[in-house]
Amino acid sequence: MAVGSSGRTSAPAGGPGSHLTVKPAGDLDVPENTILTRATDVVNWCRKYSLWPMPFATACCGIELMAVGASRFDIARFGAEVMRFSPRQCDLLIVAGRVAMKMMPVLQRIWLQMPEPKWCISMGACASTGGIFDTYAVVQGVDRFIPVDVYIPGCPPRPEQILRALMDLQAKIQQGGSLYGTALPEMAEREKFLEEKGNAPAGYAISQERGDEDRFGYRLPGGPARLGVEETR
Amino acid sequence: MSTTTKPATGPHASTLATLSEVFGEGVFTTSRFRDNLRLFVPASRLIDLLTVLKDRCGFGLLAELGATDYLGYPGRTRSRFEVHYVLRNLDTTERLVVKAGADDPDPLLPSAVPLWSGANWMEREVFDMFGIRFKGHPDLRRILMPDEFTAYPLRKDYPLRGRGERHNFPRLTRGES
Numbered sequence: 079m080a081v082g083s084s085g086r087t088s089a090p091a092g093g094p095g096s097h098l099t100v101k102p103a104g105d106l107d108v109p110e111n112t113i114l115t116r117a118t119d120v121v122n123w124c125r126k127y128s129l130w131p132m133p134f135a136t137a138c139c140g141i142e143l144m145a146v147g148a149s150r151f152d153i154a155r156f157g158a159e160v161m162r163f164s165p166r167q168c169d170l171l172i173v174a175g176r177v178a179m180k181m182m183p184v185l186q187r188i189w190l191q192m193p194e195p196k197w198c199i200s201m202g203a204c205a206s207t208g209g210i211f212d213t214y215a216v217v218q219g220v221d222r223f224i225p226v227d228v229y230i231p232g233c234p235p236r237p238e239q240i241l242r243a244l245m246d247l248q249a250k251i252q253q254g255g256s257l258y259g260t261a262l263p264e265m266a267e268r269e270k271f272l273e274e275k276g277n278a279p280a281g282y283a284i285s286q287e288r289g290d291e292d293r294f295g296y297r298l299p300g301g302p303a304r305l306g307v308e309e310t311r
Numbered sequence: 312m313s314t315t316t317k318p319a320t321g322p323h324a325s326t327l328a329t330l331s332e333v334f335g336e337g338v339f340t341t342s343r344f345r346d347n348l349r350l351f352v353p354a355s356r357l358i359d360l361l362t363v364l365k366d367r368c369g370f371g372l373l374a375e376l377g378a379t380d381y382l383g384y385p386g387r388t389r390s391r392f393e394v395h396y397v398l399r400n401l402d403t404t405e406r407l408v409v410k411a412g413a414d415d416p417d418p419l420l421p422s423a424v425p426l427w428s429g430a431n432w433m434e435r436e437v438f439d440m441f442g443i444r445f446k447g448h449p450d451l452r453r454i455l456m457p458d459e460f461t462a463y464p465l466r467k468d469y470p471l472r473g474r475g476e477r478h479n480f481p482r483l484t485r486g487e488s
Contacts, residue, residue: 179477180457186483214464214473215456223480 116276119252125169125195126248127157132168132192134185137175139202139234151237156244165191170247171224174234176204177217189224197251199243200226203233322405323348326368333363349395349408357411358421361396365426370398370407373423376433378441382467390414392443396423413443422447440465 108114131153135143146153153159162168165188177185189198200220203209206229208218220226227250228243330339330350339352339360352360364370375397381387390412398407413420422445423430434445435454442463445451453460460476462469 179480182480186480189483213471214469214477217477217480222478222482224483225485 118276122252126251129156129158129170129197129244129247130160130162130168131158131170131172132163132165132188133161133172133174134188135172135174136177136181137202137204137234139174139205142234142237143172143174143201143240146237146240151241153241153244156241156248158244165189166193168192169196171196171198172201173198173205173220173226174201176209176211177220178215179217180215182217182220182223185220186224197227197247198225199228199230199240199247201230201240201243202235203231206231209233322346322403323407326364326405326407329368330360330363333367334360347406347408349410351410351412354411354413354420357409358423358426360409361398361423361426364398364407364409369400369402370405371401372399373397373427373429373433374399374406376423376430376437378437378443378465380441380465380467392418392441394420394437394443418443420445424448439463442466 133140133143135141145151147159147161158170165171169192171189171192173185189196198220200206204211204216205220206226208216210233212218217223221229228247230239230243232239327341327348334356338356339350342349342351350360373396376394378392378394380392381389382391392413394411394413396409396411398409399405400407411420418441420443422434424434424445425447431449432454434448435451437443438445438448438451439453439455440463452458456464462474462476464473
């Protein structure tokens with residue numbers, strides 16, 4: 079990533095009236111007020127500031143969640159104020175409160191109904207561990223049965239903790255978010271492939287790509303792939 | 312807890328007079344705890360007693376219906392389960408508790424739904440939690456626990472943490488969901 083900046087403040091050694099231009103490696107000329115980045119980062123940046131929560135509020139944690147949505151704490155500052163009560167429109171499941179064993183199939187169904195990509199926050203002691211309700215009727219932590227990204231301790235947590243968890247989740251989305259969903263195994267493979275390709279030096283191909291090249295008759299300098307087509311299918 | 316059969320004075324005097332006039336001696340026993348009057352009645356005469364209490368003594372409201380499991384209770388000689396009916400006379404504000412026992416195996420009691428419709432869900436809850444069946448109940452099925460639940464969780468021989476029902480769910484992972 080390179081940032082172009084103006085040399086307004088002081089005259090550099092280049093001469094009078096010169097504008098400083100940052101030149102990264104190579105002959106790439108980045109104009110002023112321009113940001114270079116990756117499409118994945120831009121998409122993740124968009125996603126992390128437009129989370130639509132699905133509030134699964136079953137107990138007193140839900141009251142704190144409402145407080146977070148109200149004006150004093152105002153979750154809208156973090157772009158996550160659009161609480162939707164249809165899982166089809168949400169990408170962030172907030173499990174707030176204890177989950178009874180009769181409710182667990184409902185929660186799993188809601189999780190399955192949410193479109194990809196989706197994240198989950200387990201809010202409070204009960205949702206995370208069962209809390210004080212160590213009985214036959216209460217699930218001892220929703221992470222036993224659905225994926226959880228961020229846990230919030232507390233009984234119930236303060237609204238600031240929820241905002242903190244949201245910021246942590248935003249950092250997680252920015253770092254590990256993916257362009258592709260994780261619903262299907264081939265999608266996961268595709269995502270792995272893209273990440274591997276992004277880490278390879280410029281001009282170098284990775285083995286899976288090589289396999290395709292062999293298959294379609296292309297040849298690039300560097301010899302045949304390390305792995306054959308069969309291994310990369 | 313003391314068992315007395317002598318007629319009492321006070322708020323329950325007219326009720327006890329009516330009951331002894333109808334049933335005579337030997338159908339039910341009474342006991343008192345503070346200002347509570349409890350009538351113990353065998354299951355075979357339960358509906359008779361409740362009918363008289365409702366129709367002749369004016370107990371129009373079944374305030375509560377619940378059960379207790381006395382398994383392992385110290386000094387217990389009567390039946391294992393006990394179902395109590397808390398009745399209320401809305402005109403005189405008189406309150407009365409009727410108790411009936413049920414025992415293993417297959418605890419069974421007559422249903423009070425024909426007398427008080429409000430007994431419907433309360434008997435379903437007692438059935439759900441203790442497994443006591445109520446004969447004549449119109450719709451006796453579980454009300455709180457899911458239908459596939461097989462145990463009766465408020466019985467004393469049922470472990471507090473259950474028998475693994477709370478862990479009996481499929482595990483959704485990122486790859487599958």
